[in-house]
Amino acid sequence: MLLANYYTWYHDGSHPKHAWFGWTRKESETNPRALAKQREGEPPPSSAIRPLVGLYDSRDRAVADWHVALAKAAGIDALLVDWWGTHMERDKNAEEGVIAACEAGGLSWAILDERAQFHHDLDAYADWVVEAMKRYVAMPHYLKIDGRPVWYLYQVAQNPGLTPDEFSLLRQRVEREVGQVYWIVDKIEHNHVEARAGNVAREKRIPDRWLRVEEIDAFAFYSTFSNFRADRYEQLVGRYRYLTNLAHRAGKRMMLPVHPGHDNSHFRDDGDFYVMPRRDGQTLRDYLRAASDAGADYIMVTSWNEWPESTVIEPAADWDDPYHDLRILAEWRGKEFIPIPPPR
Numbered sequence: 205m206l207l208a209n210y211y212t213w214y215h216d217g218s219h220p221k222h223a224w225f226g227w228t229r230k231e232s233e234t235n236p237r238a239l240a241k242q243r244e245g246e247p248p249p250s251s252a253i254r255p256l257v258g259l260y261d262s263r264d265r266a267v268a269d270w271h272v273a274l275a276k277a278a279g280i281d282a283l284l285v286d287w288w289g290t291h292m293e294r295d296k297n298a299e300e301g302v303i304a305a306c307e308a309g310g311l312s313w314a315i316l317d318e319r320a321q322f323h324h325d326l327d328a329y330a331d332w333v334v335e336a337m338k339r340y341v342a343m344p345h346y347l348k349i350d351g352r353p354v355w356y357l358y359q360v361a362q363n364p365g366l367t368p369d370e371f372s373l374l375r376q377r378v379e380r381e382v383g384q385v386y387w388i389v390d391k392i393e394h395n396h397v398e399a400r401a402g403n404v405a406r407e408k409r410i411p412d413r414w415l416r417v418e419e420i421d422a423f424a425f426y427s428t429f430s431n432f433r434a435d436r437y438e439q440l441v442g443r444y445r446y447l448t449n450l451a452h453r454a455g456k457r458m459m460l461p462v463h464p465g466h467d468n469s470h471f472r473d474d475g476d477f478y479v480m481p482r483r484d485g486q487t488l489r490d491y492l493r494a495a496s497d498a499g500a501d502y503i504m505v506t507s508w509n510e511w512p513e514s515t516v517i518e519p520a521a522d523w524d525d526p527y528h529d530l531r532i533l534a535e536w537r538g539k540e541f542i543p544i545p546p547p548r
Contacts, residue, residue: 205349206537207459208275208505208517209316209426210283212262212297217246219261222292227251227259229512231471238470251511252467256519256526257546262297266547268305271508271518273544275311278517278530279537282312282347283508284356289319289332307345314347314354315340320390321358321365330377337382349421352386359390359426368417375419388422388459389414392431392447405442408432415454423451424459427506427515429466435480437490444498457501462491464505464529467514485532488517492536505533519546 214226228247232238238248246259260267275283285302288294306313315336323329333355340346341353348354357366366374371389379385391414398406408431410423425431425447434440444460451458465482472478481487495503509518517533519526527543534541 205281205502206279206505206533207282207284207314207502208280209286209507209510210271210302210313211286211507211509211511212294212301213286213288213292214260214262214297214509214511216259216261216264224259225292226262227511229471231473235470235472241470248470250471252470252514253511253516253520253522255509255511255516256521258521262294262302263300265301265304268301269309270544270547271302272305272309272311274519274527274530275508276309277539277541277544278533279539280311280505280533282314284316284504285313287315287317287319287336289336295336303340303343307343310345312345312347314356316356316358318358326370326373327377330374333374333378334381337378337385341382349386352384352421353382354386354388356388356424357390368413371417372419386421387419388424389417389420390424390426392423392425394431405446408443408447410447410450410454415450415456420456422457422459422501423447424502424504425461426504427461427466428463429478429480433478433480435463435465435483435487435490437494440491440494441497444494444500448498448500452499458499459502459504460495460498460500461504461506462488462495463515464488464491464517465515468512471512485528488529488532489536492532 215222215224217223224247227249229250232248232250242248257267283306285298319329346353391410392408393411395407395409428434448458463480465487466478466480469477469479505517507515509516517529531541
């Protein structure tokens with residue numbers, strides 16, 4: 205199954221409260237690379253590349269419909285919709301934009317819940333999850349695996365986050381209200397012993413205490429670039445095989461991330477930014493091959509449209525062929541990709 209992360213935090217310049225939100229950051233106001241790409245009437249962009257349709261609003265249904273049609277044409281099975289609940293009305297952004305488009309266009313989707321790492325009250329957080337699930341999982345195109353609605357708990361490897369005991373309490377509370385759920389948990393950590401021994405393929409692991417949690421169905425992690433630096437097949441396949449084997453030996457499935465590239469140079473200082481080269485699509489091809497050869501059960505493209513980090517496969521105006529990455533995905537899925545013109 206091929207999935208892609210979809211972000212709904214964008215606003216165009218007409219928004220009354222959050223004009224240009226998601227497209228620029230405070231750090232970009234003094235960043236020379238961002239200032240060099242600034243266009244008249246727009247702020248300095250936090251992304252190194254520009255969407256083919258310009259700086260759109262996540263509630264723009266025409267754009268969302270186009271995205272869904274493109275995702276289907278490229279062979280993507282489902283979108284993982286980035287979720288912050290009611291924070292800054294992002295639930296409305298999602299509901300009026302990509303969720304409505306998925307339901308109308310017949311593309312599966314599920315929630316990637318960012319609040320798992322930022323809650324401060326487990327009971328309140330469980331209430332939020334229950335409320336959201338009651339709202340969404342009965343929708344016709346909400347993604348189900350093994351007959352259960354999928355819920356992705358994002359980056360619980362980081363602090364603050366859930367402990368295994370807290371996850372079990374959350375699961376019990378939620379499933380009492382909505383029935384059984386297919387839980388995908390984002391959790392890897394650094395293995396200091398293997399790293400000191402020079403065993404690069406084993407320097408990241410899924411913690412044993414999490415592997416023992418019976419109710420978890422699959423493990424995942426959002427990105428390599430927040431854990432290790434790699435962009436070539438030979439740098440990836442050993443790490444990916446080790447993590448997948450850990451999950452499979454514990455009776456779990458594994459979701460591995462694939463990236464077309466990364467560039468946060470437009471909102472980070474010169475000494476802090478990281479550029480993962482795209483290599484004319486070879487980086488994406490190497491990631492797809494490594495995840496496939498490692499035996500991944502699910503592959504997660506990170507991302508469809510995380511523009512600040514420039515990890516996107518959404519068509520970009522900067523590329524000779526705006527649909528380049530979508531063609532690569534379609535080729536990998538054995539499909540012929542036919543470009544769809546953007547909305548006006």
